[in-house]
Every structure is written in C-alpha cells, then in structure tokens.
Amino acid sequence: MSFCFNDANVAKIEALKKRYPSAQALSLPCLWMVQYQEGYISLDAIDVIAEVTDTPAMEIYRVATFYTMFHLEPTTQKRVLVCKTLSCKLCGSDAVLEQLKKHDVLVEHVECLGSCGTAPVMQIDDVNYENLTPTKVDAIVEGLR
Amino acid sequence: MxxxxxxxxxxxxxxxxxxxxxxxxxxxxxxxxxxxxxxxxxxxxxxxxxxxxxxxxxxxxxxxxxxxxxxxxxxxxxxxxxxxxxxxxxxxxxxxxxxxxxxxxxxxxxxxxxxxxxxxxxxxxxxxxxxxxxxxxxxxxxxxxxxxxxxxxxxxxxxxxxxxxxxxxxxxxxxxxxxxxxxxxxxxxxxxxxxxxxxxxxxxxxxxxxxxxxxxxxxxAYGTEKSPGTLLFAMSGHVEKPGVYEAEFGVSMMDYINHYGGGMKNGKKLKAVIPGGASTGVMTAAEADNVQLDYESLRSMGLSLGTGGMIVMDEDTCMVSVLKNLLEFYHEESCGQCTPCREGTGWVDKLVGKILDKRGSSEDIDKLLEVAETMNGKTICVFAPAVSAVIVSFLSRFRDEFEAAL
Amino acid sequence: MSEMIEIIVDDKTYRAEEGSLLIDLLIREEIKVPYFCYHESLGADGNCRMCMVEIAGQKRPQIACDTLVKSGMEVNSKSTKIEKVHTDILELELINHPVDCPTCDQAGECSLQDLYMDYGLHDAKVTIVDKVKHDKKVDLGSNVMLDQERCVLCARCTRFTDKITHTHELGIIGRGDEAKVSTMPGRKLDNPYAMNVVDLCPVGALTSKDFRFHQRVWFLQSAESICHGCAKGCNIYIDHNKMKYQDDVIYRFRPRRNDAVNGFYICDEGRLSYKELETNRLESMLYDGVVVDEHEAIAQYKSLLTQYQGRVSVVIDANLYSEEIEAIVAYAERIGAKVFAPLECYNDPSFADDMLKSAQRAANYGAIVKMGLETNMPSDAGLIINFNHPTHFNAEAEIHFSTHKQESNALLLPMAAFSENSGSLINEVGLEQWCEKAVEKNSPAPTVLSWLEKVEG
The missing domain is CATH 3.40.50.11540 (NADH-ubiquinone oxidoreductase 51kDa subunit)
Structure with a gap:
C-alpha cells in the first residue's frame, strides 16, 4: 500500500519549507502529519518523507525510532499515556494504572508528562486528564466511546 | 515573604x-x-x-x-x-x-x-x-x-x-x-x-x-547578589497545594513550601525534597529546613537548584523506590550515544531494582557507587553525570534505607 | 598545511601538525590507546569514550579523538587514574556483551578481547539473565551477518554506509541500551563494498557469511598481495592456512591499507575473488582431452613448435607478473614468435565506479601499456602459445598454459596462480606494486618461469 500526504498536509509542507533553512528540518513535522493522517507511520510513508526532506529513508527511520511518541505499528485500540514518573507515582499513578487495566485501551506507561503539580495524569489524544482518581479514570474512559 | x-x-x-x-x-x-x-x-x-x-x-x-x-x-x-x-x-x-x-x-x-x-x-x-x-x-x-x-x-x-x-x-x-x-x-x-x-x-x-x-x-532588586531576580519555583508531591508560584531567589525553601504549598499533605512529616527537578539530587528534611532557594546555596550542599521544581516527600516514602523510579526514567531516556550512559543507566537501574526486590547485597551498593563514579565526567553531555550525582545524593543521605533493604 | 608543533605524551616529545587529532598522533606513534568508534577513514564520532587521556590543565579526562593538538600540550595516556578510566568504561562496554567468544569468529582479532586483556581482567558482575537481549542472527545481506548482542554501537558500519558508500542502508535505531544496528525492515545491505563493514567492526557483531565458522583466525597466515580483480591494484592480505594432512588453502582476502591506492577498503567482488583460486583449477596436463605426463607433454610441445616454425604467436594475459611477461617476451624472441597482449577483453565499463573499481579488469594492465606490447591479434595464426589469456583465439593449433580448466583439445598445461608465486604488477596509473607468494600447494603447478625452463631444456 502506498502513502500520499493529503492535500491539507501537502499545503502545510509547502508552507513549512519556507520556514526552515533546510528541508531535513521537516522530518519531525512530517512524521507527525503522517501519524495524524494514518494513525501510525508506515515504511511507505517514511519513503515519502525521505523524498520531501531530501534525506535518506534510513535516517527518517532512525529518527522515527528515537522518539517514543511515534508509532510504527497500527493499533485499533485507544492509546492512553499514563505518567509513571516520581510526582505522579507519589500521588497515586499505580492506582490509575490498575484501574485502566479494566478497560479496553492500550496503556502506555510513559515518563514525565509535565503535570507534576496536578498529578496523577494521563494523556489521551493529546489532552491531559489531571488530578486523577480511579473513579475519574472510569468516567473519562467511558466517555471516550 | x-x-x-x-x-x-x-x-x-x-x-x-x-x-x-x-x-x-x-x-x-x-x-x-x-x-x-x-x-x-x-x-x-x-x-x-x-x-x-x-x-x-x-x-x-x-x-x-x-x-x-x-x-x-x-x-x-x-x-x-x-x-x-x-x-x-x-x-x-x-x-x-x-x-x-x-x-x-x-x-x-x-x-x-x-x-x-x-x-x-x-x-x-x-x-x-x-x-x-x-x-x-x-x-x-x-x-x-x-x-x-x-x-x-x-x-x-x-x-x-x-x-x-x-x-x-x-x-x-x-x-x-x-x-x-x-x-x-x-x-x-x-x-x-x-x-x-x-x-x-x-x-x-x-x-x-x-x-x-x-x-x-x-x-x-529581587533575589541575591549572585542569583538575581525571580524564578517560577514549583512544588509537587506530598504538599497540600502543589503548583507553580513565582518567588525571588534566596527565599527559604520551607517558607516557600509552607506559604505557597500550604505545608505537608495530610499533616504528615517531611522526609526529603528533590530541590529542582529529578536531576538535582535529594536532601533530607533537616537540610530543607536550612536551605535558601538560590544556585549558590544548593551548590554548597552538593546539589543544584535546577529548574526550581521541588518534589516533596513525606515520612512514609521509601527512598529506595524513589531512586528506582528516577533511575527507570534515566534508563528510558538515555539517548544511547555514549557507552558510560547507555550501559550505565541500565545497570544502575537493575542494581537498585535488585535492592528494592530484596535480592541485593552490600556489594551491590558498592557497585552502584562505582558505576556512578564511572558515569561521571566521561560523556558528551551532562545526563550521565547528573544520574551519577542523583545516586550519590541518595546513598549519602539515605544509605541506611538501602542497607535495610538488603 | 598547518604549522608543525611539539607536544609531550607520557614525558616524550613528539612533533605533529597543529590542530590535528591527538588520536592520530597516538596511533601513528604506536602509543597504546583503547578505542572502538574512531577510525581514520570515518573520523571521530566520540561515542565509545574509550580513548580518554589526561591533559595538563584539564580537570576531567578528555577523549583523544576529539582533542586537537596544540603547541606545548602535555598528555598522559598511562597514569593509574587514566587506566582506571579505561578499565571502568570497558567494564560497562562488556556488561551487556554475551561473552560468546568460543563461538565467535572475531575471536583472535577482536578489540573487546584485546582490550579486556589489557585493561579488564575483571570478573563479570552482571549475570547473563540480566543482560539486554537482541537478535543474534540477522542476515543483513551482501554476505554480512549481524549479532546485535555483540555490538558496541560504535557506529563505524553505519558511518561507512553514510559517508563512504553514501548508500545509507545501515543505521542505529531505538535508543538507550535498546539501541541497535539495523537495516530498514525488509531491506538489505546492498552495495558493492558492503563487506568492508566486517573489517570495520571492531568486535564480532558483523561477520562474513563467507568466512564465519571456517577457520580460527589465529591459524591463518597472511601474505601481502594485490587484488587481481581489476587494474586498480587494491592492496590485500591473502589469509591462508595449511591444516595438517590437507592442502594450503585460501580462506579470505582482506583489504590492506594503502592510502595511495585503496585506502582501507576493497570491493566485495575482489574480496570474494579468492574463490576462483580454489575452484576449477587445471591440475593435469592434457592433450586432445587426454591426460598426458610431463615427458609426453613436452615432446608434444616441441613437435608443435617445430611444425609451425615461423608461424608462432605468443599471447600474454595482462594478469601475469611483470617478471613473467618479460621472460615470455624474451622467450618469444628466441623462438622467433610474435608477441601479443590483447586488452580489449578486459574492458568492462559496467564494472567501473568512482570509488575503487576500474573498467580495466586486469591486474598488470599498466605493464602491458608500459612495455608497448602489440594488442591487436592477427587472424591468421598458425600456432598460438597462450599464457593464460582468457580469450579463445582461432588458430591451426594451440598450446595453452592455464590456471583453470578449459573446454579445449589444445595442449593444456597447468600453471601456478598469482597467489602461488611472487612478482610485481603495474596498475592503471603506473604504480608498481609487489605481491608476495602466499600459498604452497602440496602439488604445485609450475610457474611461468619454470615452464619456460622445462620447454627449453
């Protein structure tokens, strides 16, 4: 299956090219665009990004595997990022994780999400849900349907 | 204040x-x-x-x-x-x-x-x-x-x-x-x-x-001679009102925690504070009582002010598991470029994991400090030296807890 | 060129170009410094952190590969403190290493092993179950096998495909202690120089599928020679061994550094061309397809020579050593034969590239040109005496000195290959180079010179 950027993303890429001294700088923006467009980053998409950024495909692949937020495999489940770092841990992230196990979601145990003052936190579709309790977790996940 | x-x-x-x-x-x-x-x-x-x-x-x-x-x-x-x-x-x-x-x-x-x-x-x-x-x-x-x-x-x-x-x-x-x-x-x-x-x-x-x-x-007009101005200091962990509150450099840490943070959560006793983000080391409650929030004061304790994001921990906190939590973070986040960091962050994580699981021996504590020493000052960036300093700060202040876990 | 300055290393004074890399000086002066990632053709990367030295005035140890030489610099490479640094970093390098030397082909030429003997000698403090697990048998393509567990992530191989071949097949993916060398999923290492990564790899992570499990390196003997794959004249080692009760056999060619010719590398085709020296060799004298003994063969030779007196052409392969060519030319003069060295058949533009591969696929091409031998073959030869030239020429009769078997009714006389003899070659740009004799076969085929003695005796 081959990959093509949709029209909106093609326009975005053209605009971005003018904002950087080198096309290679577009590799992260392009990886994000692919992920939002397709849900994950396929090897075909990496080849297309390689062309857009005038960078070897291997380099794009290396970049994609370096950053934890890029997904190279598709999933049908909803991804839920749960912070496991210290402040969240001190404020009950273990209970959040336990509660999430009861739901059909893909839980990713991630490092600090920058919500230490409103811990514990989880992130779904780029939105942070803070000051969580198991009850809140249930309500939020139920609300996703 | x-x-x-x-x-x-x-x-x-x-x-x-x-x-x-x-x-x-x-x-x-x-x-x-x-x-x-x-x-x-x-x-x-x-x-x-x-x-x-x-x-x-x-x-x-x-x-x-x-x-x-x-x-x-x-x-x-x-x-x-x-x-x-x-x-x-x-x-x-x-x-x-x-x-x-x-x-x-x-x-x-x-x-x-x-x-x-x-x-x-x-x-x-x-x-x-x-x-x-x-x-x-x-x-x-x-x-x-x-x-x-x-x-x-x-x-x-x-x-x-x-x-x-x-x-x-x-x-x-x-x-x-x-x-x-x-x-x-x-x-x-x-x-x-x-x-x-x-x-x-x-x-x-x-x-x-x-x-x-x-x-x-x-x-x-704000701050100290060497640390002028203000910082968006922050608190998280076991305080009543965690959050970001701007203050001038040089204020007393406990005044800050009590004034803005409303003191310890549930009236518990303070055990330890990480002064300015995970990589700045840890101090005891007694040290926290006497420290001012500026670069020089923290440095004189062998710690750093970092970002001023304090993580406050109460008397019930297990310091071995806190260190384990931080080392998992560094293990996950090492870029993997330099040998001492790539291999060291994994090793110290496993060593503290062993101690936490009560499978450790006193040799593991010695080894932990040895690896920390190897990680210090030999890499391209300061990631590994920071991990090294974190380990040393925990073991120099809470060694008894690590030994009790053996 | 920058100014030459003096620096002190371990209390001795050395001269070096200002601003050059300290590690280059240490390597050149054979001052022992451990390193994995640095390589003279790939430059500094600074990732292994092994090449630490103390520099007067610097608080912390510095890596020699990222230190520029400055006038008056004082370097200590051997203090107790710096040796401890080497030992400690090496220990970290080894914690996730599988230590499977008994089954590793790199054993005997492995930097990890060597450095362990110099700096390590510690007991393993990490049990095997706690080590990071990776794939141990990845077929990268182009005869290169990858064992990700043995890898020290020095990135030499990936820098090779990035900076030397510009083919970008290899990369380090993932991060932290999960980082590993890989190709893109479903893609292969595929370039004409791919197997050089095996030589570049300082440990047993990259091994040659062609060589692995065939021979322990400490049994091998190395002869300095020149690749015969084309007229470039790439310098090689011929690694061979004669095992008890067996014949002397070549196990591999390896590049031999020569900055004036091939640098550190050779092409894969040249590297694997050793196989031709071990297969399909002409072992007996044949006439009209029937095995003859030396007495009969020489009798036949002389009879043909008499029969075609005045109508004899001698044809010379442009892969023969210069000494051999000169002897043949002199011999031809003595018997009144004309000499030809047709070059057209060696011309293969499809083989050539802008790295090391030349379109002229004959090792002594330069000698033929220099000697000005006739390269156009006439069509009316009576008897052709062919000294291993690859082309079949029409003639009334043919004597063929050959290293390899031929489909022919001619008088076929086996001769020694270049690895079984020594001599000099001139490459396409006129550089003369010497080849050592490498192997001594149990029943060696005669060299050109000994054949000439035999047929004139």
Whole structure:
C-alpha cells in the first residue's frame, strides 16, 4: 500500500519549507502529519518523507525510532499515556494504572508528562486528564466511546 | 515573604493568552522603547541584570547573547527551549498557556539584540494542547503585525527528554535524532544548520520584557547578589497545594513550601525534597529546613537548584523506590550515544531494582557507587553525570534505607 | 598545511601538525590507546569514550579523538587514574556483551578481547539473565551477518554506509541500551563494498557469511598481495592456512591499507575473488582431452613448435607478473614468435565506479601499456602459445598454459596462480606494486618461469 500526504498536509509542507533553512528540518513535522493522517507511520510513508526532506529513508527511520511518541505499528485500540514518573507515582499513578487495566485501551506507561503539580495524569489524544482518581479514570474512559 | 510577579504577572488574568487582554495588561509596551536602543546596549542591560538561564543550568544569559555575532554573513537564529521534561518541572507550560504574548515579546527583544530574524520554539511533543494556545497567540501576533518582520515557528518534539539539552535540541530541530553534540573547544554560539544560534529557556526569555521595561536594577532588586531576580519555583508531591508560584531567589525553601504549598499533605512529616527537578539530587528534611532557594546555596550542599521544581516527600516514602523510579526514567531516556550512559543507566537501574526486590547485597551498593563514579565526567553531555550525582545524593543521605533493604 | 608543533605524551616529545587529532598522533606513534568508534577513514564520532587521556590543565579526562593538538600540550595516556578510566568504561562496554567468544569468529582479532586483556581482567558482575537481549542472527545481506548482542554501537558500519558508500542502508535505531544496528525492515545491505563493514567492526557483531565458522583466525597466515580483480591494484592480505594432512588453502582476502591506492577498503567482488583460486583449477596436463605426463607433454610441445616454425604467436594475459611477461617476451624472441597482449577483453565499463573499481579488469594492465606490447591479434595464426589469456583465439593449433580448466583439445598445461608465486604488477596509473607468494600447494603447478625452463631444456 502506498502513502500520499493529503492535500491539507501537502499545503502545510509547502508552507513549512519556507520556514526552515533546510528541508531535513521537516522530518519531525512530517512524521507527525503522517501519524495524524494514518494513525501510525508506515515504511511507505517514511519513503515519502525521505523524498520531501531530501534525506535518506534510513535516517527518517532512525529518527522515527528515537522518539517514543511515534508509532510504527497500527493499533485499533485507544492509546492512553499514563505518567509513571516520581510526582505522579507519589500521588497515586499505580492506582490509575490498575484501574485502566479494566478497560479496553492500550496503556502506555510513559515518563514525565509535565503535570507534576496536578498529578496523577494521563494523556489521551493529546489532552491531559489531571488530578486523577480511579473513579475519574472510569468516567473519562467511558466517555471516550 | 515578599510577593513578586515578573513572569507570572498576568497568570491570574482571565483570557490573558489573547492579544487584546494581554495588550490591555501591558503586553508589547517595551517594543516602542526597543528601537531607541542599539542591540549591543540591550545585551549590556541583560548582562547588568544578572539574568541567568532558567532551564536548569543557570548560566548568565547576557554572556550567551554576547557570543552571537553582530555582523554575520549567515543568518542568525533564536531557539526557545520549551522541551520541559525534567521530572518535577511544569513552569514553562504556565507561560505558554497563561501569558504567551509575554514570551513573544521576549523573543522580539532577543531577536533584535542578537540580530536574528527567525525564532523557533521547540515544544515537547506531550505539550500539544499547550502548543495550540501558543500557536493561537503567534497567529494573533502575525495578524496584528507584531510578527512578520521577525518570524516565530513552533516546532514539536516527539518524546525524548534528552532534547532539553541544547545541542540535542538543535539536532532534533534539524530533523535528526536528539543526540547531544561534541562540545566546542572555546566559547561560541550554538549552530543551527551551521548558522549562529542562541538557545534559551522559555522563562529566561519571558523575563526579558520586565528587564527592558524597568531596567537591570529593578530586576536585581529581587533575589541575591549572585542569583538575581525571580524564578517560577514549583512544588509537587506530598504538599497540600502543589503548583507553580513565582518567588525571588534566596527565599527559604520551607517558607516557600509552607506559604505557597500550604505545608505537608495530610499533616504528615517531611522526609526529603528533590530541590529542582529529578536531576538535582535529594536532601533530607533537616537540610530543607536550612536551605535558601538560590544556585549558590544548593551548590554548597552538593546539589543544584535546577529548574526550581521541588518534589516533596513525606515520612512514609521509601527512598529506595524513589531512586528506582528516577533511575527507570534515566534508563528510558538515555539517548544511547555514549557507552558510560547507555550501559550505565541500565545497570544502575537493575542494581537498585535488585535492592528494592530484596535480592541485593552490600556489594551491590558498592557497585552502584562505582558505576556512578564511572558515569561521571566521561560523556558528551551532562545526563550521565547528573544520574551519577542523583545516586550519590541518595546513598549519602539515605544509605541506611538501602542497607535495610538488603 | 598547518604549522608543525611539539607536544609531550607520557614525558616524550613528539612533533605533529597543529590542530590535528591527538588520536592520530597516538596511533601513528604506536602509543597504546583503547578505542572502538574512531577510525581514520570515518573520523571521530566520540561515542565509545574509550580513548580518554589526561591533559595538563584539564580537570576531567578528555577523549583523544576529539582533542586537537596544540603547541606545548602535555598528555598522559598511562597514569593509574587514566587506566582506571579505561578499565571502568570497558567494564560497562562488556556488561551487556554475551561473552560468546568460543563461538565467535572475531575471536583472535577482536578489540573487546584485546582490550579486556589489557585493561579488564575483571570478573563479570552482571549475570547473563540480566543482560539486554537482541537478535543474534540477522542476515543483513551482501554476505554480512549481524549479532546485535555483540555490538558496541560504535557506529563505524553505519558511518561507512553514510559517508563512504553514501548508500545509507545501515543505521542505529531505538535508543538507550535498546539501541541497535539495523537495516530498514525488509531491506538489505546492498552495495558493492558492503563487506568492508566486517573489517570495520571492531568486535564480532558483523561477520562474513563467507568466512564465519571456517577457520580460527589465529591459524591463518597472511601474505601481502594485490587484488587481481581489476587494474586498480587494491592492496590485500591473502589469509591462508595449511591444516595438517590437507592442502594450503585460501580462506579470505582482506583489504590492506594503502592510502595511495585503496585506502582501507576493497570491493566485495575482489574480496570474494579468492574463490576462483580454489575452484576449477587445471591440475593435469592434457592433450586432445587426454591426460598426458610431463615427458609426453613436452615432446608434444616441441613437435608443435617445430611444425609451425615461423608461424608462432605468443599471447600474454595482462594478469601475469611483470617478471613473467618479460621472460615470455624474451622467450618469444628466441623462438622467433610474435608477441601479443590483447586488452580489449578486459574492458568492462559496467564494472567501473568512482570509488575503487576500474573498467580495466586486469591486474598488470599498466605493464602491458608500459612495455608497448602489440594488442591487436592477427587472424591468421598458425600456432598460438597462450599464457593464460582468457580469450579463445582461432588458430591451426594451440598450446595453452592455464590456471583453470578449459573446454579445449589444445595442449593444456597447468600453471601456478598469482597467489602461488611472487612478482610485481603495474596498475592503471603506473604504480608498481609487489605481491608476495602466499600459498604452497602440496602439488604445485609450475610457474611461468619454470615452464619456460622445462620447454627449453
């Protein structure tokens, strides 16, 4: 299956090219665009990004595997990022994780999400849900349907 | 405690992220004054103010600005580090959501001073929703003609703590893996695609408009001789009211925790504080009782002030599991470039894991300290040395807890 | 060129170019410094952190590969402190290493092993179950096998495909201690120089599928020779061994550094061309397809020579050594034969590239040109005496000295290959180079010179 950027993303890429001294700088923006467009980053998409950024495909692949937020495999489940770092841990992230196990979601145990003052936190579709309790977790996940 | 609001002055104002509200509260006022001054005069003011980088290192900002060429055939760039990933740190997100125009104003002053026409704000990938707020402000500023002569582009990271290190950030901004670069042999600017570049933290740049408006002396009126001004200190963990509260450097840590944080959660006793983000080491309650929040005071204890994001822990906290938690973080986040860090972070994580699981021996504690020593001072960036210092700080203060777990 | 300055290393004074890399000086002066990632053709990467030295005035130890030589610099490479640094970093390098030397082909030429003997000698403090697990048998393509567990992530191989071949097949993916060398999923290492990564790899992570499990390296003997794959004249080692009760056999060619010719590398085709020396060799004398003994063969030779007196052409392969060519030319003069060295058949533009591969696929091409031998073959030869030239020429009769078997009714006389003899070659740009004799076969075929003695005796 081959990959093509949709029209909106093609326009975005053209605009971005003018904002950087080198096309290679577009590799992260392009990886994000692919992920939002397709849900994950396929090897075909990496080849297309390689062309857009005038960078070897291997380099794009290396970049994609370096950053934890890029997904190279598709999933049908909803991804839920749960912070496991210290402040969240001190404020009950273990209970959040336990509660999430009861739901059909893909839980990713991630490092600090920058919500230490409103811990514990989880992130779904780029939105942070803070000051969580198991009850809140249930309500939020139920609300996703 | 003296109340002060330099960076946080509009935080309490509703809708201060919008241009009209921000302008009603004084945003962009300094721009009129800006062009009455020469770039070098501004750098001089920043130097005089004693402004220090607020991303953790505390290096003098003015000296860094002065490294930028005033005459250059290549374009100069300004890069704002908003890769706020240090555990316990959540201050920059307050600025970009509650007063993004303050940051943009700071960027315009900085670009004028270092003769840059384009600034990038590198924002950690997990901050997408906050990035949207900042993007909204940038868009408004373009429409209003505030931006245009100078461009601001937001650039999203994608989950890598190491990109907070300025050279790794620039690699990432160039579209590469976030590997820190070999350090230059003499002071020089950073380089973005070979172009001279200034990298500063969000809060550093957000402090600049105040200094422009009120002068260096007004900034120095706060803080200590060597740590002038204020910081968006923060608290998380076992306190009643965690959050970000601006204070001047040099205030007593316990006064700060009690005044803004409302003291310990559930009336528990304090056991330990990590003073300024995970990488700054740990102190005991007794030490916390006597420490002031400034770079020099923390350094004299063998710790650092870092970002000023305090993680407060009560009497029930197991220090072995706290260290394990932090080492898991470093193990996960090491970029893997240098041998001592790549292999060391994994090893110390496993060693403390062994101790936590009660499978450890006293040799494991010795080994832990040995590996920490090997990780110190032998790598490209300060990631591994910071991990080393964290381990040493825990074992020098809470060794009995580790021994009890054997 | 920068100014030459003096620096002090371990209390001795050395001269070096100002601003050159300290590690280059240490390597050149054979001052022992451990390193994995640095390589003279790939430059500094600074990732292994092994090449630490103390520099007067610097608080912390510095890596020699990222230190520029400055006048008056004082370097200590051997203090107790710096040796401890080497030992400690090496220990970290080894914690996730599988220590499977008994089954590793790199054993005997492995930097990890060597450095362990110099700096390590510690007991393993990490049990095997706690080590990071990776794939141990990845077929990268181009005869290269990858064992990700043995890898020290020095990135030499990836820098090779990035900076030397510009083919970008290899990269380090993932991060932290989960980082590993890989190709893109479903893609292969595929370039004409791919197997050089095996030589570049300082440990047993990259091994040659062609060589692995065939021979322990400490049994091998190395002869200095020149690749016969084309007229470039790439310098090689011929690694061979004669096992008890067996014949002397070549196990591999390896590049031999010569900055004036091939640098550190050779092409894969040249590297694997050793196989031709071990297969399909002509072992007996044949006439009209029937095995003859030396007495009969020489009798036949002389009879043909008499029969075609005045109508004899001698044809010379442009892969023969110069000494052999000169002897043949002199011999031809004595018997009144004309000498030809047709070059057209060696011309193969499809083989050539802008790295090391030349379109002229004959090792002594330069000698033929220099000697000005006739390269156009006439069509009316009576008897052709062919000294291993690959082309079949029409003639009334043919004597063929050959290293390899031929489909022919001619008088076929086996001769020694270049690896079984020594001599000099001139490459396409006129550089003269010497080849050592490598192997001594149990029943060696005669060399050109001994054949000439036999047929004139």
């Amino acid at each position: 003296r109340e002060v609001a330099i960076v946080s002055r509009k935080f309490a104002v509703e809708n201060s992220h919008t241009l009209s509200v921000a302008q009603a509260h004084g945003a962009y006022k300094t721009l009129e004054k800006l062009h009455t001054l020469a770039p070098l005069e501004i750098i001089e003011i920043i130097k005089e103010s004693g402004l220090r980088g607020k991303g953790g290192g505390g290096a003098p900002a003015g000296a860094k600005w002065a490294l930028m060429p005033q005459e250059s055939e290549r374009p100069s760039f300004v890069v704002i580090n908003c890769d706020e990933s240090e555990p316990g740190t959540f201050k920059d997100r307050q600025i970009i959501t509650k007063d993004p125009h303050l940051l943009i104003e700071g960027i315009l002053i900085t670009c004028y001073a270092v003769k840059a026409k384009h600034a990038y704000v590198y924002i950690r990938g997990e901050y997408a929703q906050y990035q949207d707020v900042l993007q909204g402000a940038v868009d408004e500023a373009y429409v209003a003609g505030i931006l245009g002569e100078v461009d601001v582009t937001l650039h999203r990271g994608a989950g890598a703590y190491i990109c907070g290190e300025k050279s790794a950030l620039l690699e990432s901004l160039e579209g590469k893996r976030g590997h820190p670069r070999l350090k230059p042999k003499q002071p020089e600017p950073e380089w973005y695609f070979g172009n001279p570049t200034l990298v500063n933290n969000v809060e550093t740049i957000a402090s600049v408009p105040f200094i422009m408006e009120h002068g260096a002396a007004a900034y120095r």
